[in-house]
Amino acid sequence: MTGLRKRLPETRRGMVVGTYLAAALVFGGGGSPSAAAEIIVQLVFALCAIAWLWWARTADDHPPKIAKPLVWLGAMIIVLPIVQVIPLPPGLWQALPGRGLASDALAVIGDRDGWRPMSVAPYMTLAAILAIVPAVGAMLAAATLTGRDRRFVLLLVAMVGIAGAALGVLQMASGPGEFRLYEVSHDVWLTAFHASRNSAADALLIGSLALTAWFASTAGRRPVLRSDVGIVAVLQIFLIVALALTGSRAGIALLPLVLLVQYAMLRSTGVARQLSNGLAAAGALAALVAGAAVMFSGNSRLDSVLARFDASRDSRVDLWQDTLTAIGQYWPWGSGVGTFTRTFLPVERVETLDDLFPNRAHNDYLEFLLEAGALAPLILLAGLGCLAWLARRAWNAHRADRPAVLFALGTFMVIGLHSFVDYPLRNMAIASLAGVAAGLLGAIALNASGRQEMDALE
Numbered sequence: 001m002t003g004l005r006k007r008l009p010e011t012r013r014g015m016v017v018g019t020y021l022a023a024a025l026v027f028g029g030g031g032s033p034s035a036a037a038e039i040i041v042q043l044v045f046a047l048c049a050i051a052w053l054w055w056a057r058t059a060d061d062h063p064p065k066i067a068k069p070l071v072w073l074g075a076m077i078i079v080l081p082i083v084q085v086i087p088l089p090p091g092l093w094q095a096l097p098g099r100g101l102a103s104d105a106l107a108v109i110g111d112r113d114g115w116r117p118m119s120v121a122p123y124m125t126l127a128a129i130l131a132i133v134p135a136v137g138a139m140l141a142a143a144t145l146t147g148r149d150r151r152f153v154l155l156l157v158a159m160v161g162i163a164g165a166a167l168g169v170l171q172m173a174s175g176p177g178e179f180r181l182y183e184v185s186h187d188v189w190l191t192a193f194h195a196s197r198n199s200a201a202d203a204l205l206i207g208s209l210a211l212t213a214w215f216a217s218t219a220g221r222r223p224v225l226r227s228d229v230g231i232v233a234v235l236q237i238f239l240i241v242a243l244a245l246t247g248s249r250a251g252i253a254l255l256p257l258v259l260l261v262q263y264a265m266l267r268s269t270g271v272a273r274q275l276s277n278g279l280a281a282a283g284a285l286a287a288l289v290a291g292a293a294v295m296f297s298g299n300s301r302l303d304s305v306l307a308r309f310d311a312s313r314d315s316r317v318d319l320w321q322d323t324l325t326a327i328g329q330y331w332p333w334g335s336g337v338g339t340f341t342r343t344f345l346p347v348e349r350v351e352t353l354d355d356l357f358p359n360r361a362h363n364d365y366l367e368f369l370l371e372a373g374a375l376a377p378l379i380l381l382a383g384l385g386c387l388a389w390l391a392r393r394a395w396n397a398h399r400a401d402r403p404a405v406l407f408a409l410g411t412f413m414v415i416g417l418h419s420f421v422d423y424p425l426r427n428m429a430i431a432s433l434a435g436v437a438a439g440l441l442g443a444i445a446l447n448a449s450g451r452q453e454m455d456a457l458e
Contacts, residue, residue, distance in 0.1 A: 012056035014149030028428030029194030067442035119336025128338030142439025161207015164192030165242035201251025213407035268402035334373030393445035
């Protein structure tokens with residue numbers, strides 16, 4: 001019982017963050033086509049926000065400290081779409097690039113001189129705001145967590161990832177359309193709690209990172225048992241097999257990098273040294289990859305996965321070319337966050353039309369450039385700078401916290417690299433994971449600052 005209690009959150013804040021994150025990971029994987037599921041996540045966030053204010057307050061009632069870079073980062077993320085829905089006078093919004101067609105259409109109905117926002121589809125931008133706020137809120141809340149709370153969050157992410165893999169096994173065993181949470185889904189591939197196999201792959205990779213980070217952070221406080229190593233190895237193999245069944249090319253390609261981050265986690269707390277100077281750990285990681293390949297050798301499903309690596313039929317290049325055309329029309333002010341379909345469809349080339357609806361650019365950097373214009377690279381660079389500063393402070397904080405730091409960096413690596421060919425942050429579950437990862441960095445970095453101030457006083 002004592003061991004179980006140590007795995008639970010230490011504070012009420014940890015319970016609130018865990019509750020929201022669990023709901024986001026289970027119900028937030030449908031994307032914008034699944035508005036009902038996103039509303040569930042938003043309602044849970046609202047309830048958690050109320051609980052945070054009225055139930056999870058500290059005994060001294062002082063507001064929790066949050067690392068200032070995270071506050072600035074959250075402000076940048078939220079303020080941009082809010083500014084884009086503020087009504088502007090007719091002379092101003094009509095002068096913005098790309099608004100000529102809308103202006104002419106409104107002139108037909110005699111409403112050309114009305115006040116309009118910068119966003120070409122303000123209701124889409126409002127929907128984006130409702131999806132962004134919970135992720136930012138999770139980031140700021142996670143930035144206040146204690147060490148045991150942070151370890152609980154890692155365990156929670158790992159367990160939801162394993163549960164998603166188990167659900168995926170049922171999906172694959174039961175046939176197309178079975179055990180799917182969303183009507184619009186990759187129903188012949190493993191999708192777990194998501195509609196897209198790509199998002200499922202990201203969740204499985206991040207869950208794998210969380211499992212090793214939790215193991216390394218807890219094992220660093222006590223001797224490593226062979227049974228613990230065996231259980232973690234089996235669970236990691238399970239996650240890798242599930243990853244292969246997603247058929248996500250980018251997800252599978254990211255696996256070697258994720259394994260390297262996991263090995264760094266084991267070394268960071270000396271766990272790898274306990275496993276025969278790291279040789280056993282490196283061998284175990286290699287065995288995971290080799291074991292997965294052997295299990296699938298000669299299997300028709302493996303053939304389907306390998307066939308997906310033939311990029312000759314990939315339509316992403318056409319999407320990117322047309323997205324660049326749309327960017328040129330709305331440069332430098334952008335079209336508004338969440339307005340991709342409204343701005344892309346008019347510029348889509350006739351020769352690239354097919355029966356698929358292009359709901360995203362499949363390159364989140366290009367899509368953000370279309371939506372935010374010249375501000376997009378500035379916000380990305382500022383955010384990268386904030387996270388790099390926090391990561392450096394957090395890494396030097398305490399050796400026992402380094403697995404959590406590497407988990408956060410690994411999470412950003414998975415999301416950042418996958419964003420070149422997909423749109424993971426348009427998924428509330430993955431966005432919430434990114435927010436919590438940033439919050440963990442902030443909590444560890446702030447803890448380091450507090451320790452240095454105490455040392456200075458002494």
